[in-house]
Amino acid sequence: MRREGPSTITVEEAVSEMVNMDYIPAGFTLLDMLAAFREEAEVEHHNGQIDRLPEEQIKVMEIRIHACQERYALAEHLLESLQNEVEHRDGSMIVLADESFGKQRLTFESVSDWAADRYGIGISRPKPSIQANRTPEENADLKEVTTQKPIWEDVTIKIWEDHKIGYSIKGGSFKRSHFRNIGLMGSVKNVANKNGIILIGLSEGKKFPSGGRSEAKDKTAVSKLRQALVKLTNLSGDPFIRYNEYDGWKPRFTLIDDRNNANEREEGKNKPEEFDETKSSHSVTGNHNAE
Numbered sequence: 231m232r233r234e235g236p237s238t239i240t241v242e243e244a245v246s247e248m249v250n251m252d253y254i255p256a257g258f259t260l261l262d263m264l265a266a267f268r269e270e271a272e273v274e275h276h277n278g279q280i281d282r283l284p285e286e287q288i289k290v291m292e293i294r295i296h297a298c299q300e301r302y303a304l305a306e307h308l309l310e311s312l313q314n315e316v317e318h319r320d321g322s323m324i325v326l327a328d329e330s331f332g333k334q335r336l337t338f339e340s341v342s343d344w345a346a347d348r349y350g351i352g353i354s355r356p357k358p359s360i361q362a363n364r365t366p367e368e369n370a371d372l373k374e375v376t377t378q379k380p381i382w383e384d385v386t387i388k389i390w391e392d393h394k395i396g397y398s399i400k401g402g403s404f405k406r407s408h409f410r411n412i413g414l415m416g417s418v419k420n421v422a423n424k425n426g427i428i429l430i431g432l433s434e435g436k437k438f439p440s441g442g443r444s445e446a447k448d449k450t451a452v453s454k455l456r457q458a459l460v461k462l463t464n465l466s467g468d469p470f471i472r473y474n475e476y477d478g479w480k481p482r483f484t485l486i487d488d489r490n491n492a493n494e495r496e497e498g499k500n501k502p503e504e505f506d507e508t509k510s511s512h513s514v515t516g517n518h519n520a521e
Contacts, residue, residue, distance in 0.1 A: 237327075237338055237339075238327040238335040238336060239336055239338045239341055240333060240334065240336070241309065241313055241336070242259065242260050244312060244345070244353065245305055245309050246260050247354065248304075248305075248345055249264070249301055249304055249305045249308070253453055255449065255452055255456075255470060255472075255473060256470070256471070256472035257473045257474075260305055260309075261305060261309075262449065263449060263450075264298070264301055264302040264305055265302060265446065266446035266447075266449035266450050266453075267301075267450055267453075268295070268298035268301075269447075270446055270447055271291065271297075271298045273447070275291040311348070312341070312344070315344065316336065322344075323344045324341065325337045341353070380465065382465060382467060382468070382482035385397055385463060385465065385469075385483035386398045386484040386485075387459075387481075387484070387485050387486065388404065388486045389429070389430060389485075389487055389488060389489060390488050390489055390491070391489045393408060393409035393410070393415055393420075393422060394408055394409075395407055395408065395414075395462065397463050399463075407462055411461075412458040412461045413454070414426030414455075425451055425454050425458060428451055429455060429458075429485075432479075432481060434487050437477065437478045439478055442475045444473055444475075452479055456468070456469055456470070469482055
């Protein structure tokens with residue numbers, strides 16, 4: 231019988247489930263991401279005041295700030311509470327996993343029972359995914375549930391003109407969508423939003439972020455872009471290689487800018503899911519730039 235997900239979980243993974251943070255880029259922590267969303271809300275509110283936006287819009291921005299602050303505080307308290315439970319296990323519901331591979335792991339069932347009993351919080355078993363921030367041993371432990379499913383390295387994503395986008399798994403036919411369908415375009419203007427512009431820039435071989443350091447707005451942008459890519463492909467896990475200041479965020483998948491390929495566009499009118507793979511285009515992957 232196939233397992234639905236890992237039977238063990240770390241303290242941070244457990245709290246991430248409790249506060250509904252489903253994606254943390256490799257190299258960052260739960261609190262890093264929650265702080266980034268809080269800072270983004272504060273910047274939006276500050277800019278709104280400078281622009282003298284209507285009072286009702288400012289009020290909505292203030293509510294967002296408070297929600298982000300409370301979410302951060304909740305995560306802090308839950309991390310402290312669960313870690314304390316781990317360190318003082320006399321009579322505790324928490325059960326340590328037999329094999330932790332150098333990182334303390336807890337049985338999922340005991341954490342689930344503890345969260346429900348102490349806080350009335352239900353958590354779902356996290357989806358297994360081979361990630362850059364896992365140790366080789368942890369990734370090996372996940373192969374049983376991941377080898378039958380495609381991973382991001384199997385994916386090719388193409389961007390065509392007029393904000394059309396599609397993906398292929400292991401060289402198969404392309405399934406086409408549109409920036410608007412996956413949240414990469416504004417609802418009013420017929421232009422890509424900030425996250426869509428980031429994806430186009432990555433397809434052109436540009437570094438993101440262009441500076442040497444990652445700011446809060448960059449972390450939240452990657453989180454939102456990940457949501458769009460998951461919506462496009464239905465794959466879980468991290469679509470980006472671990473962030474570093476030299477490379478920024480680079481895709482684990484092959485990303486192709488095909489907006490200037492007129493031949494493929496014409497072919498696509500008759501075969502919306504079949505495309506000519508022999509045409510030259512600009513390709514970007516986490517390991518190389520194809521010419």
